Amino acid sequence: MSHLPKLIEDLALMLGIAGITTLLFKMLKQPVVLGYILAGLLIGPNFSLFPTISNLVEVKIWADIGVIFLLFSLGARI
Numbered sequence: 001m002s003h004l005p006k007l008i009e010d011l012a013l014m015l016g017i018a019g020i021t022t023l024l025f026k027m028l029k030q031p032v033v034l035g036y037i038l039a040g041l042l043i044g045p046n047f048s049l050f051p052t053i054s055n056l057v058e059v060k061i062w063a064d065i066g067v068i069f070l071l072f073s074l075g076a077r078i
Contacts, residue, residue: 006055013051014059017043 021035021042042050053059 007058010053010055010059011062013043013053014039017050 017039018036021039022032025032025035041047043052045052045056
């Protein structure tokens, strides 16, 4: 029985919860960004009701890279 790396499991958890909150907040006609913030709170290490991220260091590195790309794309538009 093969196991997925923890990073892949963490990314799948993040994308799944973000997708569910996106659908929920669109149905409620609320800003989707609030849904993403709620998703981050639900899967964060301080909230133990749902499964949480297990490898915080690798996820933080990917989050930093995502912020760099976001800022670059915003700066390229100006």
